[in-house]
Amino acid sequence: MPTDSPPRLPSRPAFSADKGGNPSEDELLPTLKSVSSEQIQIIYRTLFESAPDALLAIDRNGRILEVNAEAERRFGYSREELIGESVEKLIPTRFREADKRQKEVYEATRRLCPINDGQDLVALRKDGSEFSVDIRLIPVPIGAVTLFYCIVRDSSERMKAREVAMRLEIEEALVLLSSKFINLPADQVDQEVVSGLRIMTEMLDADRATLGQVDPASGDLLTTHDWTRAGIPRFEVRLIRGTLPWIEQRLMKGEILALGKLDDLPPEAKRDREFIESIGVKSGLVIPFRIGGQTIGAIGIDCFREQRNWDDIIVSRVQVAADMLANALARKRADEEIRELKNRLESENIYLRAEIKLEYAHSEIVGNSDAIRSVLKRAEQVAVTDSAVIILGETGTGKELIARAIHELSGRKQHSMVKVSCASLPATLIENELFGREKGAYTGALAREIGRFELADKSTIFLDEIGELPLELQSKLLRVLQEGEFERLGSSKTIRVDVRIIAATNQGKFREDLYYRLNVFPILVPPLRERREDIPALVWHLLADLTKRIGRKVEGVHASTMRDFQRYPWPGNVRELRNVIERNLILNVDPVFRAKPPALDENSHSVLRRIDEVEAEYFRSVLQTTNWRVRGQGGAAEALGLKPTTLESRLKKLGIQRPS
Numbered sequence: 001m002p003t004d005s006p007p008r009l010p011s012r013p014a015f016s017a018d019k020g021g022n023p024s025e026d027e028l029l030p031t032l033k034s035v036s037s038e039q040i041q042i043i044y045r046t047l048f049e050s051a052p053d054a055l056l057a058i059d060r061n062g063r064i065l066e067v068n069a070e071a072e073r074r075f076g077y078s079r080e081e082l083i084g085e086s087v088e089k090l091i092p093t094r095f096r097e098a099d100k101r102q103k104e105v106y107e108a109t110r111r112l113c114p115i116n117d118g119q120d121l122v123a124l125r126k127d128g129s130e131f132s133v134d135i136r137l138i139p140v141p142i143g144a145v146t147l148f149y150c151i152v153r154d155s156s157e158r159m160k161a162r163e164v165a166m167r168l169e170i171e172e173a174l175v176l177l178s179s180k181f182i183n184l185p186a187d188q189v190d191q192e193v194v195s196g197l198r199i200m201t202e203m204l205d206a207d208r209a210t211l212g213q214v215d216p217a218s219g220d221l222l223t224t225h226d227w228t229r230a231g232i233p234r235f236e237v238r239l240i241r242g243t244l245p246w247i248e249q250r251l252m253k254g255e256i257l258a259l260g261k262l263d264d265l266p267p268e269a270k271r272d273r274e275f276i277e278s279i280g281v282k283s284g285l286v287i288p289f290r291i292g293g294q295t296i297g298a299i300g301i302d303c304f305r306e307q308r309n310w311d312d313i314i315v316s317r318v319q320v321a322a323d324m325l326a327n328a329l330a331r332k333r334a335d336e337e338i339r340e341l342k343n344r345l346e347s348e349n350i351y352l353r354a355e356i357k358l359e360y361a362h363s364e365i366v367g368n369s370d371a372i373r374s375v376l377k378r379a380e381q382v383a384v385t386d387s388a389v390i391i392l393g394e395t396g397t398g399k400e401l402i403a404r405a406i407h408e409l410s411g412r413k414q415h416s417m418v419k420v421s422c423a424s425l426p427a428t429l430i431e432n433e434l435f436g437r438e439k440g441a442y443t444g445a446l447a448r449e450i451g452r453f454e455l456a457d458k459s460t461i462f463l464d465e466i467g468e469l470p471l472e473l474q475s476k477l478l479r480v481l482q483e484g485e486f487e488r489l490g491s492s493k494t495i496r497v498d499v500r501i502i503a504a505t506n507q508g509k510f511r512e513d514l515y516y517r518l519n520v521f522p523i524l525v526p527p528l529r530e531r532r533e534d535i536p537a538l539v540w541h542l543l544a545d546l547t548k549r550i551g552r553k554v555e556g557v558h559a560s561t562m563r564d565f566q567r568y569p570w571p572g573n574v575r576e577l578r579n580v581i582e583r584n585l586i587l588n589v590d591p592v593f594r595a596k597p598p599a600l601d602e603n604s605h606s607v608l609r610r611i612d613e614v615e616a617e618y619f620r621s622v623l624q625t626t627n628w629r630v631r632g633q634g635g636a637a638e639a640l641g642l643k644p645t646t647l648e649s650r651l652k653k654l655g656i657q658r659p660s
Helices: 025-033 037-050 069-075 093-109 156-180 186-203 245-252 267-279 312-350 358-363 370-383 399-408 427-435 471-483 512-518 532-550 559-567 573-587 602-625 636-640 644-654
Strands: 054-058 064-067 121-124 130-142 145-154 208-214 221-228 257-259 283-291 294-303 389-392 418-421 460-464 485-487 494-496 500-505 521-524
Touching: 054 069, 069 121, 069 145, 156 186, 156 312, 186 208, 186 221, 186 294, 186 312, 221 245, 245 257, 245 267, 245 283, 245 294, 283 312, 294 312, 370 399, 370 521, 389 399, 399 460, 399 500, 427 471, 471 485, 471 512, 521 602, 521 636, 532 559, 532 573, 602 636, 602 644, 636 644
Parallel strands: 389 500, 389 521, 418 460, 460 500
Antiparallel strands: 054 064, 054 145, 121 130, 130 145, 208 221, 208 294, 257 283, 283 294, 485 494
16 A cells, blocks of 8 residues: 655646636736645645545556545445555446556557447446446646546436436337327338337437348348438348348347347357448347247347447337337238238139139130029039039030039149040040059050049049940949949959049930939039120130230220120030130231121031930939929029029920920
8 A cells, every 4th residue: 555645736837817807827926836835735635535526546557546535435445445456446347348448548649538438337336336427537647657537426316317318208209109000001001110210219319220021931031121310321231141140040039139239249140240340330239029929020229329238128118119010010911911812802703713724714614694603603502512513514615614613612622633534535445544454454554554533532533524434334433423432454452532523414325323323413504695695705805815825916896796796606605706716816917806606507506406405304304303393492493503584494495394
């Protein structure tokens, strides 16, 4: 402990009297000269002891040479306990490095740097408690030696007042932020989110706020909104993954990151630190927001001007603000998904779901007539069951399209529907095609082959033109319908399958038992001549598709063409209409579409007669099951999905009468 008395203060310069009447230099000098060194020591001691702040005199090595009474009171030590000790005794460990750098800078440059290095300082009492302080270090050269006077001012009350003011500002900002998102329309969310980021940045006296969202498709965290103070660089990075990998990993786990300084980052965050240093950020707070246990985004607050300590209260209030913005964005996303879904449902209300598929565009069903509505209603009714369905109708009416619609609306839609064209297969190969074969089942059977029924297990099989099947195969088909089992050709092993059968026909012969097994739910697809009001819509629909394929542009359809099309009976139905339109598009380059329907020849009449015969046979079979009752519940009109007046008109045209 030093025994020397405090060094003498250097003599102060004299000043001339000013206009306010202060003593002049000539008046002061005699007075100062008459004061002895002992008296100066007394004056010094009086000033030192009576200072309202804690004062410490220290040497260049940080050894305490003298303290005043206020220092004893503030730190809880006696003068004897402090003199001769290192000043680090009064400094918490985390601030000692800053104090050391302060002295090193002064030794090298003879200039003082800010002792707090941008952070709020605290001092350490004898009892281990801490209190907020402002510190000023003043070098005093005395001869060849430089001492330092350390002025320590308790700033606890000022810090408390500042903290209270900040808390009030934060709460006011949260109220303002909350009011912005009450009943906010989805199209205004983005601009208010940016406004919310501004409010958050200003309430924390920060410099920049950035919001990122997780892309549902890729899982990447992408920046979507930001607000930045003037003079501060914007956050230009769009994809977070490659730039801040360690931080993103923590965020996706739902962790909050409060970085008071870059040294808070661990060694494994080297890439993150390099990027943060390169853009000049000194402190940062990053808060994820989560829904259903998953991170859907995050908000980052950056400080460029100074370092910042983020206490638990600030973090919790920023998290509240982040949740407000997250909920607003989640509502916006939900609203957008509902509006897309709504548009799709409205579109599907006009067109059958299956007709969107281009590979089946040649048989699309478009229209709003009562006849086609009835067909679609019956398809919806039976789709939710596993009942067998038979679809009746003329060639080209879209029977396959109805079958696909039933499948797509059923619980089996996750598996592909299997189609078999019974009319196009040679009689010798039909059984092999349907039920498969074993190796060596017949000459040329060199390998096992899986049949269509096995492929359709847990799905739907569509048997087009089932009436063309040989009668001997119809019995095997009946067994599959009834029991769900069959054998491959050349095998005695029974195979069980879960297959829904939809059949279609316009003519042919049936075993009676197979017909009634398939006729659980019949659907009659009306010919085009019975829904003529749908022809204009069909024409425009087919033109849109064909002009795109051919590379033509059509601006209108001539009135006479549309009139002729609606008068023509169309024995080939929609398929024939499409062919006529395509042929005339190739021959006629006029932007106004013109065409004449083909003339009906004798063969056409014979085709129509055969179709009428099939239709009449079908109507008779349905009437027999209803005991020839047409109207009312359980009547033939209800079974066929037709209006009673429409069915009565068709029966009259076909000459069908109840037998006497």
